Amino acid sequence: MAAPGMATKAAADERRADSADVALLLEGTFPYVAGGVSSWVNQIIRGFPDLRFAVIFIGSRSSDYGAIKYALPDNVVHLENHYLHDYIDSTVIEELPGDRGLFDKVDRMHEYFRAPLSHPESAGLFTELSDQLGSSLDHRQFLYSGEAWEFIRKMYRRFCTDPSFVDYFWTVRTMHTPIWVLSGIADRLLPVRVFHTISTGYAGFLGALCKRRHGKPLILSEHGIYTKERKIDLFSAQWIADNRTVFQRDTTEVSYFRQMWIRFFEALGRACYDASDSIIALYETNRLRQVADGADPARTRNIPNGINLPAFAALRPLRPAATPPVLCLIGRVVPIKDVKTFVRAMRTVVNRLPEAEAWIAGPEDEDKSYAEECHNLVEGLGLTGKVKFLGFQKLPNLLPKIGLVVLSSISEALPLVLLEGYAAGVPAVSTDVGSCRQLIYGLDEEDKALGASGRVVGIADPQGLAEAAIELLSDQDKWNAAARAGMARVEKYYAQDRMFASYREVYESALSTPPSGSPEAAPATACPHRD
């Protein structure tokens, strides 16, 4: 139902197969958007040439995406694109009574999503109701039935703190429409053996529906935490109405429609966590976050990103005998990397180690005014000649010439530069964000026993950063120990082969799982062409 008959540039990219092994459910990433997650998807597909992948791309509007960004590997046998906001409502307005009993269940399902822990008895309602999305709870029932109207009225009275009923009404309508679009996609999906979604959100929700419809296992790999990222977007979104007057508005209280959207994505995430057989995080902090958001701990695990170890290990012999007193920040010059803290720290470092230098290796064109501020700061602190902006650099040229990889970021997930530095024999100093603590001090006892592969410092703490760098650079033994720990850690836990092995294990266990869960375990008849 995604825009029937719409000829889009993306339609030309589509591939068709009658069946596939793994359906990748991708929301706004591969193959139309370049970035970390997309590269990872590309890596996975190429890492499993023996598996046939179907790519189900979910986007906002077809006009939001340009040409395909990756050469599609041959084992992508199927590619279909769906755009949630291009959806054209083709239902005919008609008066319907609606089923009171079903809407009571919908009510209880919403109670569950609002407070899962206090309504454990309603946990199964989502799966039960999702079976009816094509029949007694189809889109027409939601749009036109008298019971749906009563339900919306009831919920508005019970919860809504924004005065505007019309905004509430249309927020409810707009928000829920993708549910039926996704349900239609799930119904028409080609037969596959495993569903693999790379986020919660719409794609994860589609995964939950697919699992229920087709009875095949669902794998969830989360890089960031979708719900958290959505929340950050929603807090700053301008398109959400807030009709409270000055007197009604309590600045500590988020506008009701924002809360609704946040809860909606939380519910999508919850449905996905509940349905997933295997929930994979990149690192421990995120795994804990998933558990806090409702994921069953028994089904969660970490599979960190892996790097191409031999390529970087080959750089080790190129290093000079004496450690170069060079601190290098590898990354774009943007506020999230907090380059200024790094520059400020250099003032202290240079005071104590006059021969030390700081290199900033990354493009400066993304936030030009920020880059200029950084340059000014360097000048202001009298560090000209000591702090060098190198622009984009190829890592194999860079890594042998530096003594420390530095990250002063205020947010990171699992930064590959730390691992690449380790592999090339360079320890790191990083702020305590994302997985950095895990990468530097180790996760479990065995990992910790490898020793610290650098130092972790606080966010926006130039003094702490400087002290840590000086400690490593001025004591060759400590530096050597850290470098050894880094090499050991990356070899043991973060090699690409290890990531592939972990995923092979996940795929194989899923592929051998007998069909379960669905009343109609046999895959729906293949639909080789949409609409």
Add this chain to the structure above:
Amino acid sequence: MAGIGFELRKLLSKESYASLFQAYAYAGIISSGPWILSIVGIMVIGLLSVTVVVPAYQVVQFQVSVTYIMVTSLVLTGTVQLAFTRFIADRLYEKKDGLVLPNFNGLMLIVMAVSGVLGMAAVLLLFPQESDAYRILLLSAFVIMCCIWVATLFLSGMKQYKEIVWLFALGYAITVVAALVLRKGGLEGLLLGFVIGHFVLLTGMITLTLRNYPSDRFIAFDFVRSGAMYPTLMVTGLFYNLGVWADKLLFWYFPDTGQDVIGPLRASLIYDLPVFLAYLAIIPGMAVFLVRIETDFVEYFHKFYNSVREGGSLDFIEQMRDEMVFTIRQALFEIIKIQSIAVLVVFVAGPTLLRLAGISELYLSLLYVDVVAAGLQVVLLGLLNIFFYLDKRAYVMFLTALFLILNLGLTAVTLQLGAAFYGYGFAVALLITVFVAMRLLEHKLARLEYETFMLQ
């Protein structure tokens, strides 16, 4: 009669009995002015002519001819009455004011042609024994009358209510004077007077229109494009006018109750006068209805839709819905109260009136029934108007069709049952239609928000 509410509210805002009376009088004149003037004008011509020069049968022939012109022109233009009014309203809403006049001219031309052809066929085929002068005058009067209704609906659409009443007053003054001057010419003289007066009336209306609504184009036919006018409204206009006249037509052509008057035209001495008297008795009801609907109801109607559009709370939206229901109930109660007084007056004065008209007092009960029925017709009109506000065209079409069928069927039955039942057909048809309309309205209003939000 949208837009009249503003003037009425202005009058009512003074909050004195005098201004209240003024508002009701204004509403009464606006709503009933034209047809009171026409009924009274024709009656005056008759009364002043009958004993002096013209033989009584010629006066009756004149009055019946004029009545037929009224009926046939109303039924014919009834097909475009609502549909074209809506067409104009939609264009004005789109701020395409320039389209209004050319299309009015286009409609006028079409109505002239159609009424000319039909009228020509009628006078050629149906009046072979009458004089050529009579036939030409009859045709002219018919075409002019059709044009007057079109001009009236245009000026109403432009909210020129006062001007309409003034023009009608002027036209009928001239009609009466001209008819009396020319009464020596007998039937043809009276009819010529009628034609002259109405020609002046039409000319006045067209002058007013052309002067006040200039446009860069003179004529256009946008309204005949498919989809420009709602077919349901065309059918509704036809059904309503046919429905209103159905019982009269049956009485005219039923052998026991009708008499030949001229050519194929027949009249019913016993039925016509009580009915026309009854229509005069509903003026207060019309006035009340207009004031209540156009002020109170419309106020809450707009508040309702504004709160829906502009983000009112559900409580406020529902409260406005309840206020709408309340004002409708109030309006209906007031119509009933006022009409009850009118009915009582007729009950008291009825015998005298009939004696004056030379009708047997046996038909007194017919007069009583007709007064009640006419009151119900006001109520029905009010309900239909509310359905138009709610844009339920299909409901109105259904109700007018129901009314037409019931009026035809029940009147035919009462004609068979005998004189004691005369008038009940019309009254019961209205009673049933009003009852159905109220049930529909109740149902509709109970789920107004559901339909407004979910089904649009």
